[in-house]
Amino acid sequence: xxxxxxxxxxxxxxxxxxxxxxxxxxxxxxxxxxxxxxxxxxxxxxxxxxxxxxxxxxxxxxxxxxxxxxxxxxxxxxxxxxxxxxxxxxxxxxxxxxxxxxxxxxxxxxxxxxxxxxxxx
Amino acid sequence: xxxxxxxxxxxxxxxxxxxxxxxxxxxxxxxxxxxxxxxxxxxxxxxxxxxxxxxxxxxxxxxxxxxxxxxxxxxxxxxxxxxxxxxxxxxxxxxxxxxxxxx
Numbered sequence: 001x002x003x004x005x006x007x008x009x010x011x012x013x014x015x016x017x018x019x020x021x022x023x024x025x026x027x028x029x030x031x032x033x034x035x036x037x038x039x040x041x042x043x044x045x046x047x048x049x050x051x052x053x054x055x056x057x058x059x060x061x062x063x064x065x066x067x068x069x070x071x072x073x074x075x076x077x078x079x080x081x082x083x084x085x086x087x088x089x090x091x092x093x094x095x096x097x098x099x100x101x102x103x104x105x106x107x108x109x110x111x112x113x114x115x116x117x118x119x120x121x
Numbered sequence: 122x123x124x125x126x127x128x129x130x131x132x133x134x135x136x137x138x139x140x141x142x143x144x145x146x147x148x149x150x151x152x153x154x155x156x157x158x159x160x161x162x163x164x165x166x167x168x169x170x171x172x173x174x175x176x177x178x179x180x181x182x183x184x185x186x187x188x189x190x191x192x193x194x195x196x197x198x199x200x201x202x203x204x205x206x207x208x209x210x211x212x213x214x215x216x217x218x219x220x221x222x223x224x
Contacts, residue, residue, distance in 0.1 A: 005166075008183035043187045062185060066151060070185035076196075079177045080136070084193035088149070088185045 007069045013096065016061055016069045017105075024098050024107035027052065032097040032108040038089060041114035047084040048108075052101035055081035059100075064093035089114050123209075126219040130205040137199030137223065139170065139177075141192050141207050149184040165190065167210040172196060173203055199223050 010016045017023055033047040048058050058081070060070040070087045081099070089095070092113045099106045124144035131138050143165065150162025164184040170177050177196040199205075206220035 004181045047193075065185055067183060067185065070183055072181045073194075074179045076176055076178070078172070078175065078198060079194060079196040082194065083178075084191075086187040086191050088187055 004072050007072075008067055010069055011067065013061060013063050013068050017098075020059065020098065020105060022105045024105035027099070027106035027108065030097055030099050030106060030108035032095065032110050034095045034110045034112045036111075037113045037115060039115050041089045041091070043086050044089045044095075044112060044114075045084065045086050046095060046097075048082065048097040048099070050081040050099045050101065050106075052081070052099060052106060054102040055099055057100035058083055059098040060085070060087060061096040061098060062087060062089050062093050063096060065090050123215060123217045126207055126209075126217070128205060128207055128219055128221045130199070130221055130223055132199050132201070132223060133195075136195045136197055137172065137203075137205065138195040139193065139205055141170070141190075143168075143190045143207075143209060145188070145190060145209070145211065147184060147186055147188045147190060151184075163211065163213055165209045165211045168192070168207065170194070170205065170207045172199060172205055177205075 007019050029051040031049040038044045058073045061068045073083050094109050094111050097108045127142040129140045148163040152160045168180040178194050203223045204220050208218040210216040
């Protein structure tokens with residue numbers, strides 16, 4: 001847990017990925033579910049499901065947030081590699097799920113549009 | 122100590138599905154009050170869920186997790202009477218643990 005503390009201070013996705021280690025490989029074994037349009041950026045539901053064998057960690061990164069690194073989840077053997085949570089998305093942004101499986105990093109990316117004022121535009 | 126969490130843990134097809142709703146402001150530290158003073162960050166940075174004594178999920182969070190955080194996950198196993206507990210700690214040194222019994 002301590003090792004991750006500094007990650008929350010990083011200001012760009014590149015710096016976050018550098019701190020995580022390798023550049024992740026895009027993978028269709030990760031299903032990232034986010035709303036296409038979020039009328040309320042302060043509560044955006046995200047679900048990440050990894051079918052990669054030996055998934056041990058799931059990281060949530062919001063590209064355009066002031067600090068992109070949002071959350072890290074460690075998945076023990078007994079637990080399915082699937083997590084749902086709600087995060088803040090400051091503005092229209094790519095949401096990146098990074099999965100560590102068998103010691104290697106993989107990713108899935110989806111854009112969520114944030115509409116301000118809640119007028120649904 | 123914060124308000125009690127709402128924890129739901131249900132056994133389904135050999136798995137236990139857990140839903141947790143935590144009462145917490147998750148203040149980012151970026152917002153300003155009406156006088157223009159920055160509101161200090163106040164957010165949960167650590168969450169651990171246990172099935173009996175075994176950790177089934179551990180999380181490290183920053184302030185980008187939403188106010189009153191919700192998480193859902195599932196693990197293999199679980200029999201009626203087992204305990205599922207969740208503990209959080211925040212950046213101001215506060216913490217709370219709640220638990221439910223599987224039914």
